[in-house]
Amino acid sequence: MSLGIGQTASSSSSPPPRNTTLFPGRTFDVFLSFRGEDTRRNFTDHLYTALVEKGIRTFRDEEECRRGEMINQNLLQAIEGSRIFIVIFSENYANSKWCLNELVEIMKCRAKGRKVFTIFYHVDPSKVRNQYGNDEKHSNIKREQIQEWRTALKEVGGISGIHIQNQ
Numbered sequence: 001m002s003l004g005i006g007q008t009a010s011s012s013s014s015p016p017p018r019n020t021t022l023f024p025g026r027t028f029d030v031f032l033s034f035r036g037e038d039t040r041r042n043f044t045d046h047l048y049t050a051l052v053e054k055g056i057r058t059f060r061d062e063e064e065c066r067r068g069e070m071i072n073q074n075l076l077q078a079i080e081g082s083r084i085f086i087v088i089f090s091e092n093y094a095n096s097k098w099c100l101n102e103l104v105e106i107m108k109c110r111a112k113g114r115k116v117f118t119i120f121y122h123v124d125p126s127k128v129r130n131q132y133g134n135d136e137k138h139s140n141i142k143r144e145q146i147q148e149w150r151t152a153l154k155e156v157g158g159i160s161g162i163h164i165q166n167q
Contacts, residue, residue, distance in 0.1 A: 027081030028059040033102050036061070038090035043121055043164070047086070079105045083114060087156060089128050090121045097141070100149040107152045118161030129157030 030051055034044045044060065051058040059078045079085075085106045093099050110116045120128065 026083045029056045030058045030084045030086060031079055031082035032060045032086050034088040035090050035093040035096055035099055038092050039088055039121055085116045088119045088121050089123045103152045104148055107155055116159060118159045120161060120163045122166055125157060125163055128153055
Protein backbone atom coordinates (compact mmCIF):
# COMPACT_ATOMS: atom_id res chain seq x y z
CA MET A 1 0.00 0.00 0.00
CA SER A 2 1.40 3.39 -0.98
CA LEU A 3 0.94 6.18 1.52
CA GLY A 4 1.35 9.88 0.93
CA ILE A 5 3.74 12.00 2.93
CA GLY A 6 2.58 12.28 6.52
CA GLN A 7 -0.05 9.56 6.18
CA THR A 8 -0.20 6.40 8.19
CA ALA A 9 -2.12 3.27 7.34
CA SER A 10 -4.72 4.08 10.00
CA SER A 11 -5.25 7.69 8.90
CA SER A 12 -5.56 6.81 5.24
CA SER A 13 -8.11 4.05 5.69
CA SER A 14 -10.64 5.49 8.11
CA PRO A 15 -12.25 8.88 8.66
CA PRO A 16 -12.28 10.54 12.09
CA PRO A 17 -14.88 9.14 14.50
CA ARG A 18 -18.35 10.64 13.97
CA ASN A 19 -18.47 12.40 17.34
CA THR A 20 -15.27 14.39 16.80
CA THR A 21 -14.44 17.26 14.51
CA LEU A 22 -11.27 18.19 12.73
CA PHE A 23 -11.30 21.38 14.82
CA PRO A 24 -11.41 20.71 18.59
CA GLY A 25 -13.86 22.91 20.45
CA ARG A 26 -16.24 23.09 17.50
CA THR A 27 -19.44 21.14 16.92
CA PHE A 28 -19.06 21.17 13.12
CA ASP A 29 -16.11 21.45 10.81
CA VAL A 30 -18.18 23.00 7.99
CA PHE A 31 -21.49 24.86 7.87
CA LEU A 32 -23.29 24.96 4.50
CA SER A 33 -25.39 28.06 3.82
CA PHE A 34 -27.69 27.72 0.80
CA ARG A 35 -31.18 28.42 -0.52
CA GLY A 36 -32.92 25.07 -0.26
CA GLU A 37 -35.32 25.44 -3.16
CA ASP A 38 -32.43 26.27 -5.51
CA THR A 39 -29.75 23.74 -4.61
CA ARG A 40 -30.84 21.30 -1.88
CA ARG A 41 -31.67 18.37 -4.16
CA ASN A 42 -28.70 18.76 -6.47
CA PHE A 43 -25.46 20.66 -5.90
CA THR A 44 -25.72 20.98 -2.12
CA ASP A 45 -26.62 17.31 -1.67
CA HIS A 46 -23.55 16.27 -3.68
CA LEU A 47 -21.25 18.64 -1.78
CA TYR A 48 -22.63 17.53 1.60
CA THR A 49 -22.22 13.85 0.72
CA ALA A 50 -18.63 14.37 -0.47
CA LEU A 51 -17.67 16.21 2.73
CA VAL A 52 -19.28 13.64 5.03
CA GLU A 53 -17.66 10.75 3.14
CA LYS A 54 -14.28 12.38 3.85
CA GLY A 55 -15.08 12.40 7.57
CA ILE A 56 -15.79 16.12 7.73
CA ARG A 57 -18.60 16.95 10.19
CA THR A 58 -20.87 19.12 8.10
CA PHE A 59 -24.01 21.02 9.07
CA ARG A 60 -26.76 21.21 6.49
CA ASP A 61 -30.14 22.57 7.52
CA GLU A 62 -32.79 19.97 6.72
CA GLU A 63 -35.75 22.27 7.18
CA GLU A 64 -37.57 22.74 3.86
CA CYS A 65 -40.12 25.38 4.81
CA ARG A 66 -39.17 28.15 7.16
CA ARG A 67 -41.76 30.01 9.13
CA GLY A 68 -40.89 33.43 10.47
CA GLU A 69 -37.84 35.55 9.92
CA MET A 70 -35.66 34.83 12.92
CA ILE A 71 -32.91 32.25 12.94
CA ASN A 72 -33.84 29.60 15.47
CA GLN A 73 -31.54 28.89 18.39
CA ASN A 74 -30.37 25.51 17.05
CA LEU A 75 -29.24 27.06 13.79
CA LEU A 76 -27.51 29.90 15.60
CA GLN A 77 -25.66 27.35 17.76
CA ALA A 78 -24.63 25.43 14.64
CA ILE A 79 -23.22 28.64 13.14
CA GLU A 80 -21.39 29.51 16.36
CA GLY A 81 -20.11 25.94 16.62
CA SER A 82 -18.67 25.80 13.09
CA ARG A 83 -15.12 26.53 11.98
CA ILE A 84 -15.55 26.91 8.22
CA PHE A 85 -18.50 28.22 6.23
CA ILE A 86 -19.35 27.49 2.63
CA VAL A 87 -21.90 29.94 1.27
CA ILE A 88 -23.61 28.71 -1.90
CA PHE A 89 -25.12 31.69 -3.66
CA SER A 90 -27.91 30.84 -6.06
CA GLU A 91 -30.61 32.72 -7.93
CA ASN A 92 -32.95 33.11 -4.94
CA TYR A 93 -30.47 33.25 -2.05
CA ALA A 94 -30.83 37.00 -1.49
CA ASN A 95 -34.62 36.80 -1.74
CA SER A 96 -34.71 34.80 1.50
CA LYS A 97 -34.77 36.72 4.79
CA TRP A 98 -33.63 33.52 6.47
CA CYS A 99 -30.57 33.15 4.23
CA LEU A 100 -29.66 36.81 4.66
CA ASN A 101 -29.95 36.65 8.46
CA GLU A 102 -27.83 33.49 8.40
CA LEU A 103 -25.24 35.27 6.24
CA VAL A 104 -25.02 38.17 8.70
CA GLU A 105 -24.24 35.71 11.50
CA ILE A 106 -21.66 33.94 9.32
CA MET A 107 -19.92 37.21 8.55
CA LYS A 108 -19.75 37.98 12.28
CA CYS A 109 -17.89 34.69 12.67
CA ARG A 110 -15.57 35.67 9.81
CA ALA A 111 -14.73 38.86 11.70
CA LYS A 112 -13.60 36.57 14.55
CA GLY A 113 -11.15 34.79 12.23
CA ARG A 114 -13.18 31.90 10.86
CA LYS A 115 -12.96 30.98 7.19
CA VAL A 116 -15.71 31.66 4.64
CA PHE A 117 -15.64 30.12 1.18
CA THR A 118 -18.06 31.11 -1.57
CA ILE A 119 -19.64 29.24 -4.42
CA PHE A 120 -21.58 31.25 -6.98
CA TYR A 121 -24.03 28.70 -8.39
CA HIS A 122 -25.46 30.12 -11.62
CA VAL A 123 -25.07 33.65 -10.17
CA ASP A 124 -22.59 36.30 -11.26
CA PRO A 125 -20.34 37.23 -8.29
CA SER A 126 -20.69 40.93 -9.17
CA LYS A 127 -24.44 40.68 -8.51
CA VAL A 128 -23.68 39.53 -4.98
CA ARG A 129 -21.18 42.35 -4.42
CA ASN A 130 -23.73 44.82 -5.75
CA GLN A 131 -26.49 43.49 -3.49
CA TYR A 132 -28.54 41.56 -5.99
CA GLY A 133 -32.00 40.54 -4.99
CA ASN A 134 -35.51 41.82 -4.93
CA ASP A 135 -35.95 44.72 -2.50
CA GLU A 136 -39.72 44.57 -3.02
CA LYS A 137 -39.73 41.14 -1.35
CA HIS A 138 -38.21 42.82 1.71
CA SER A 139 -40.33 45.99 1.68
CA ASN A 140 -41.72 45.34 5.18
CA ILE A 141 -38.24 45.12 6.75
CA LYS A 142 -36.55 47.91 8.69
CA ARG A 143 -33.90 49.89 6.84
CA GLU A 144 -31.27 48.93 9.42
CA GLN A 145 -31.87 45.24 8.72
CA ILE A 146 -31.65 45.76 4.96
CA GLN A 147 -28.41 47.72 5.40
CA GLU A 148 -26.97 44.92 7.53
CA TRP A 149 -27.84 42.43 4.75
CA ARG A 150 -26.30 44.66 2.07
CA THR A 151 -23.10 45.05 4.07
CA ALA A 152 -22.83 41.27 4.49
CA LEU A 153 -23.54 40.68 0.77
CA LYS A 154 -20.96 43.24 -0.30
CA GLU A 155 -18.33 41.78 2.01
CA VAL A 156 -18.95 38.13 1.11
CA GLY A 157 -19.28 39.01 -2.59
CA GLY A 158 -15.73 40.30 -2.45
CA ILE A 159 -14.38 36.92 -1.34
CA SER A 160 -12.85 35.06 -4.25
CA GLY A 161 -14.74 31.85 -4.80
CA ILE A 162 -15.87 29.24 -7.27
CA HIS A 163 -18.19 30.39 -10.06
CA ILE A 164 -20.36 27.64 -11.49
CA GLN A 165 -22.19 28.76 -14.64
CA ASN A 166 -24.97 27.23 -16.67
CA GLN A 167 -23.54 24.89 -19.27
